[in-house]
Amino acid sequence: MFRAGARSIPxxxxxxxxxxxxxxxxxxxxxxxxxxxxxxxxDEPSVYVVLGPNGAGKTTLFRTIAGILxxxxxxxxxxxxxxxxxGSRDHLHYLSHMDGMPDGLTVRECLDFYARVxxxxxxxxxxxxxxLEIREFTKSFISKLSAGQRKRVSIARVFLRERAIYLMDxxxxxxxxxxxxxxRTLILNLSRERIVLYSSHNLxxxxxxGRYVITLRGGALTLFDRMExxxxxxxxxxxxxxxxxxxxxxxxxxxxxxxxxxxGPEEVPGLIHDLEARGVRLREVREMENPLEDLFT
Amino acid sequence: MVVxxxxxxxGGAMIVLYSAAFGIGGPLFINIGSVILPxxxxxxxxxxxxxxxxxxxxxxxxxxxxxxxxxRQILANALLAGIVQVSIVLGAGVGAGLTTYLLSGYPLTPAxxxxxxxxxxxxxxxxxxxxxxxxxxxxxxxxxxAGLNSPLGVLxxxxxxxxxxxxxxxxxxxxxxxxxxxxxxxxxFVVLVSLLAxxxxxxxxxxMLSPA
Numbered sequence: 274m275f276r277a278g279a280r281s282i283p284x285x286x287x288x289x290x291x292x293x294x295x296x297x298x299x300x301x302x303x304x305x306x307x308x309x310x311x312x313x314x315x316d317e318p319s320v321y322v323v324l325g326p327n328g329a330g331k332t333t334l335f336r337t338i339a340g341i342l343x344x345x346x347x348x349x350x351x352x353x354x355x356x357x358x359x360g361s362r363d364h365l366h367y368l369s370h371m372d373g374m375p376d377g378l379t380v381r382e383c384l385d386f387y388a389r390v391x392x393x394x395x396x397x398x399x400x401x402x403x404x405l406e407i408r409e410f411t412k413s414f415i416s417k418l419s420a421g422q423r424k425r426v427s428i429a430r431v432f433l434r435e436r437a438i439y440l441m442d443x444x445x446x447x448x449x450x451x452x453x454x455x456x457r458t459l460i461l462n463l464s465r466e467r468i469v470l471y472s473s474h475n476l477x478x479x480x481x482x483g484r485y486v487i488t489l490r491g492g493a494l495t496l497f498d499r500m501e502x503x504x505x506x507x508x509x510x511x512x513x514x515x516x517x518x519x520x521x522x523x524x525x526x527x528x529x530x531x532x533x534x535x536x537g538p539e540e541v542p543g544l545i546h547d548l549e550a551r552g553v554r555l556r557e558v559r560e561m562e563n564p565l566e567d568l569f570t
Numbered sequence: 571m572v573v574x575x576x577x578x579x580x581g582g583a584m585i586v587l588y589s590a591a592f593g594i595g596g597p598l599f600i601n602i603g604s605v606i607l608p609x610x611x612x613x614x615x616x617x618x619x620x621x622x623x624x625x626x627x628x629x630x631x632x633x634x635x636x637x638x639x640x641x642r643q644i645l646a647n648a649l650l651a652g653i654v655q656v657s658i659v660l661g662a663g664v665g666a667g668l669t670t671y672l673l674s675g676y677p678l679t680p681a682x683x684x685x686x687x688x689x690x691x692x693x694x695x696x697x698x699x700x701x702x703x704x705x706x707x708x709x710x711x712x713x714x715x716a717g718l719n720s721p722l723g724v725l726x727x728x729x730x731x732x733x734x735x736x737x738x739x740x741x742x743x744x745x746x747x748x749x750x751x752x753x754x755x756x757x758x759f760v761v762l763v764s765l766l767a768x769x770x771x772x773x774x775x776x777x778m779l780s781p782a
Contacts, residue, residue, distance in 0.1 A: 302776055303776075336632075336636075336776075336779070339636040340635070340636060340638075340775075341632060341635050341636050341775050341776065341778070341779065342775070342776050343774075343775070343776075365636070367633070367636040367637075369629050369632050369633060369636075369780075371628065371629025371632065371780050372628065372629060373628060373629035373630050373632060373633040374628060374630065375624065375625060375628060375630055376624070376628065377624075390634065390637055390639070391637070430633075
């Protein structure tokens, strides 16, 4: 079993500490089993990025934790209580990869409807209208909104009431970079006190937002670790300079970058020091390969 | 939502014109008009199944189930939507028919009330409830398709079929027609109850997921 927080990152969890545990969880659709004996425990507020190729079981995992799919074996526990035994859904917010908004309603009608479902107040609706900057669309029909605007409204829904655990299935898919960044910022703020499980196909986004990585393959859990522990097989850095320099002749090039493979990140400070000593005016040094890519190969 | 409103408007308009025309005919309204009214009422009561299908496709139902709303409650809401719609359509239709009936100088008779209360209203509610239940169950078993090959395309036929079948039976039986209609209604009620009793089997939570 994998366990987040096992490396002792003491951090208070909301309401005295909510934990989410999957114990030998198997689940699927009808007779087709998609998840196979997935086990992990999360008891630290943070963003847990769930990665895996298409069909790996990410959405199935979220749907099972959310209680939409019934486990064929194993159990989902929140605070040590199986979700079947009631109460647990009050701890959870679930944002599907679908918008989940009826086209025939205006933005305000839609949020009012979900506020009733969530037992939120009109003041909560007013708050999220400002928080997600969607007040100007309140009278617009959902069907008339752009993809980004729809996603904002959809996400506004999960901010109507605070909960301890957030399941977010590809919340930034099909969004322009600006909106995606704003939403990531919101989620990062949220994760200071809440557990956020976040699935994405965007590996750069995953690396930026996640503190932990959970990977699934063929419905089985293959990795649960801190992001900084995920290393690429080859550690390649790219160097950009302010002016052309003969000191880097012979280095492999990729666009503006001069490339060098190192044995690990601990060699980077020495390399920078060496280049500066040779008169190279550095503009940027960055890791060229995303180690998360290796998780898909 | 929009398709539900269109269904309501079309059904309402059709039934008002139909009833008003038969109301002018006096006894024709009692003997034929009131008996065929449920067929028209069905066209206005499609809203429940339409909204259910639309909400499922958009992922609304997935969200609701995640928040603890049971498929049984979702079906109940779809039925309620259908019943409210058919009440509006039926109210408008019977109102229009009775208005032209009375304005044409015909008296209110026990036979008129009997056909409305024993047949027109219960048959309309039964067929719309049956149609919505079958439509919802069928939708949960399938992916969205267009036209007559889809649950929604076939739904009006499912709604119209029991009424039409009963009327043909009644016509065949002649003097036993009234009794045949009542027995038919009872049979429909039994079918409906047995279908509703199997909601958990036909509508497990995973069938509320969007097929998209």
